[in-house]
Amino acid sequence: MTTPLPRVSRRIGAIAESATLKVDSKAKALQAQGRPVISFAAGEPDFATPEHIVEAAASATHDPKNHRYTPAVGLPDLREAIAAKTLRDSGLEVGINQIIVTNGGKQAVYQAFATLLDPGDEVLLPAPYWTTYPEAIKLAGGVPVEVFAGSDQDYLVTVEQLKAARTDRTKVLLFVSPSNPTGAVYSAEQTTAIGEWAEANGLWVITDEIYQNLTYASLDEPVGSPGARAPSIVEAVPALADRTILVNGVAKTYAMTGWRVGWMVGPVDAIKAAANLQSHLSSNVSNVSQRAAIAALTGPQDTVETMRQAFDRRRRTIVTELNKIDGIVCPTPEGAFYVYPDVTGLLGKTWGGVTPTTSLELADLILDQAEVAAVPGEAFGPSGYLRLSYALGDANLLEGVQRLQRLFA
Incomplete structure (x- = not known):
């Protein structure tokens, strides 16, 4: 039988x-x-969600062009807005052919790993980590390699720890700052050191920057003081840009978790491959949500x-x-x-x-x-x-x- x-x-x-x-x-x-x-x-x-964003979405529902399929990689206007944000906040100049709009940051995370990993490829995964990262790595056939930093290190891993965890199978480093779940932010010096190590070892970097606009000053400064900036790893080490995928979205900064708009930014060849995947996986993100995201990124920030x-x-x-x-x-x-x-x-x-x-x-x-x-x-x-x-x-x-x-x- x-x-x-x-x-x-x-x-x-x-x-x-x-x-x-x-x-x-x-x-x-x-x-x-x-x-x-x-x-x-x-x-x-x-x-x-801020009212001007909601109004943009409401207006978009009445425009028939938003009732149809659009490019799987996202509306050109939104990708232009994402390019401007990436230059402003991450210090990286990109064209819209280097951007894919995704159904939230979570899809961008999965697609980034799926695009880069072959079975058995290892990913250096600083821990504590967001619960989805190891599952997305394993779904893509990769092997998560945890690198743990406890409260005594303010949850920030060191280059020495990464060196000890790297093997001949290591292909990708995940870099997250600010962090979910810890809220930890790497300094410019720490970011540069890690980025230079990754570049010297030929690693790809996937960097999740979805919290980059939510940073805060030390407790001895007044409430609401400008936050310590979370530098992007591609700004700290420009040579990494050709092997880095940036993941971001509007969910956290603009209180838009339910609108499901994220994105990937990266080298042309990697983004083209990810676009092929998305064309079969989900096609385009809701046009109404994309119009709302345009209003979020280009409208008032008060x-x-x-x-x-x-x-x-x-x-x-x-x-x-x-x-x-x-x-x-x-x-x-x-x-x-x-x-x-x-x-x-x-x-x-x-x-x-x-x-x-x-x-x-x-x-x-x-x-x-x-x-x-x-x-x-x-x-x-x-x-x-x-x-x-x-x-x-x-x-x-x-x-x-x-x-x-x-x-x-």
């Missing part, structure tokens, strides 16, 4: 569920049951600054309040809208009759006893950490942290 083939492919069956979305869904389900859960899980701004200042205020509150808890060490993030406290000091102790030994168990305890949702460190690398997003209202943020203070008093 013939052995039945698996109903689902091994490749797809091996994909881990997104831990961040899983925790957020669980929190929302409990909220729907009437429980007063405060969720720090979701990685999206709590603000509405609402962006208002949101950045609100995130800065919340960042200061959550760092200060978390560090009041004995057993928690919370480095101050310089970018994005996450904190990544080291909670190893809480493990192995009994809280409310429960003795958690991992951050996964600790997150379950916190949700059950404090009705606060946080994502455990296992989603992003080693255990012993929690990710909390401070992209939620000030009152809920403070109440949520105070619940933790009472739980761990």
Whole structure:
């Protein structure tokens, strides 16, 4: 008798569920049951999309040209706007033939790995990492090689660590600054050192810059002070431009997570190959969303600054309040809208009759006893950490942290 083939492919069956979305869904389900859960899980701004962007989309719905297929790589006007942003914020001059508009940054991440990797190629993956990166690497046939930097390093990997992890199979370095989940930002000197090492070793670089406009000053400066810039690796090391794919999007900076507009920027040959993939995978992004993205990138930026200042205020509150808890060490993030406290000091102790030994168990305890949702460190690398997003209202943020203070008093 013939052995039945698996109903689902091994490749797809091996994909881990997104831990961040899983925790957020669980929190929302409990909220729907009437429980007063405060969720720090979701990685999206709590603000509405700025009105001028919404108006541009509404107007676009009435134009019949937006009711049809358009180029799979994106509207020329949007790619021109992306080129201008890339020059302004990443210091790289590109033509629109070096740009593909994607269904959110997540598709851009997947396509970047799929374009570069052959089976067995290794990717240096600084950890803690966004939960999707290793899954996208494996889907593309690659092998993620984790390079971990803990809270004692402010979650920033060093050239020495990368050297130790590199093998003859290493093809790509993933570089993310500011970081999800830690909010860590590499300095100009650190970025240059890593970029020069990658260039000297002939590596490709995929750099995720989706949080590049959300950076903050040190805590001893006034709230809302201009943030420490997160330099692009191609600006720090221009020679890398021919082997770098930049991933970005409007989701985080413009509170447009649901509009699903991201992009890839890179060398012509790599972008042409990725365009061939996208032409079969998804074709063009919604034209209405693309028109909204044009308005976001080319319109007034005052609402962006208002949101950045609100995130800065919340960042200061959550760092200060978390560090009041004995057993928690919370480095101050310089970018994005996450904190990544080291909670190893809480493990192995009994809280409310429960003795958690991992951050996964600790997150379950916190949700059950404090009705606060946080994502455990296992989603992003080693255990012993929690990710909390401070992209939620000030009152809920403070109440949520105070619940933790009472739980761990």
